[in-house]
Amino acid sequence: MNDATVVRAVDARKSYDGTVALDGVSLDVHEGEVFGLIGPNGAGKTTLVRALTGTASAEGTLELFGDPAGDSDRSRVGLLPQEFGPPERLTARELVAYYAGLYDESRPVGDVLDDVGLADDADADTWYENLSGGQKRRACVATALVNDPDVLFLDEPTTGIDPAGRRALWGLIESLADGGVTVFLTSHSMEEVERLADRVGLLRDGELVAVGTPAELVADHGGPARLVVAGPVVEAGAEPLREVGFTVEVGADELVLGDVSPADLADAVAALAEAGVGYESLTWTEPTLEDVYLRLTGEEFEGAATPGASAVEGTGADDAAAAGEEAAGGAAGDADPAATAEADR
Numbered sequence: 001m002n003d004a005t006v007v008r009a010v011d012a013r014k015s016y017d018g019t020v021a022l023d024g025v026s027l028d029v030h031e032g033e034v035f036g037l038i039g040p041n042g043a044g045k046t047t048l049v050r051a052l053t054g055t056a057s058a059e060g061t062l063e064l065f066g067d068p069a070g071d072s073d074r075s076r077v078g079l080l081p082q083e084f085g086p087p088e089r090l091t092a093r094e095l096v097a098y099y100a101g102l103y104d105e106s107r108p109v110g111d112v113l114d115d116v117g118l119a120d121d122a123d124a125d126t127w128y129e130n131l132s133g134g135q136k137r138r139a140c141v142a143t144a145l146v147n148d149p150d151v152l153f154l155d156e157p158t159t160g161i162d163p164a165g166r167r168a169l170w171g172l173i174e175s176l177a178d179g180g181v182t183v184f185l186t187s188h189s190m191e192e193v194e195r196l197a198d199r200v201g202l203l204r205d206g207e208l209v210a211v212g213t214p215a216e217l218v219a220d221h222g223g224p225a226r227l228v229v230a231g232p233v234v235e236a237g238a239e240p241l242r243e244v245g246f247t248v249e250v251g252a253d254e255l256v257l258g259d260v261s262p263a264d265l266a267d268a269v270a271a272l273a274e275a276g277v278g279y280e281s282l283t284w285t286e287p288t289l290e291d292v293y294l295r296l297t298g299e300e301f302e303g304a305a306t307p308g309a310s311a312v313e314g315t316g317a318d319d320a321a322a323a324g325e326e327a328a329g330g331a332a333g334d335a336d337p338a339a340t341a342e343a344d345r
Ligand SMILES: Nc1ncnc2c1ncn2[C@@H]1O[C@H](COP(=O)(O)OP(=O)(O)OP(=O)(O)O)[C@@H](O)[C@H]1O
Pocket: 016, 019, 020, 021, 039, 040, 041, 042, 043, 044, 045, 046, 047, 048, 082, 345
């Protein structure tokens, strides 16, 4: 990675019939960097990708390689749109070959199919409509790689791809970035973003509310480490713990002790015994990008212990503690019928 700015947005704005999709987004992405964009449904991620790739208009400054996004050199750009509907009666090989033919220079089709795990004849020679959902997505990824792009936009690339295929694609993205390709990725998978992204931006209601490395975001917004005490618990058990200084949330079948560092663990276990709190397991959890996401978007996962979650009656248990640790298109607008068809809707 170096300091050359490849992707730039300054005060990007876009509204659709009164719906504000982008509300003044500014960001820079540098050469060889993997930038992960996260945010809830409707936050504006796809709109930003389209604005940056020139497949939708937007106000503000939107540049690739210093040129206005709509005028950038298409041969240097790869785009995997979120929704992509290639012709169904082309085989995977024909589809990639078709995209290869749109560029003056392109990579060998077999190499690109190999990159996405579709090199076997049985897959490569199957009609697109007969590929599985994950294989279709891989074929679509291939169309974004065929021109050997310098910047790659991937809008939810691994949706529908099985775990092994997802990991293979992650490895591919990492090796592309190691080779100097700039990657702009949107995703709903925190695991994906945490693994791949050098920096992460969180978009909420069209505004970029946080940007930083995953570690920075977790440190700034992830909240404290905590100890989850699972088992039948009673609200009464929480009070003695509070009295000795622990922050305690009572959830369904668990107590959550907040702000417990590794050095506090022995004290916490002793305090549980002192308070007569029985449990089935103890899990010490460091905040993750998922916590950042939940805190900054105000969303919660079902079952998460939160202040205000109801207390449950429990008998307590004397089971031995099992303390665990949970570690924490096809490039071109003009070369991409799908992207072109979508443009400026
Ligand atoms: N072509 C369009 N016409 C009208 N409204 C649109 C259009 N595209 C997006 N929007 C609206 O703009 C807002 C942002 O949508 P966008 O698709 O960019 O969100 P997103 O973050 O990519 O969501 P998701 O995670 O569901 O893919 C939403 O309110 C959406 O309904």
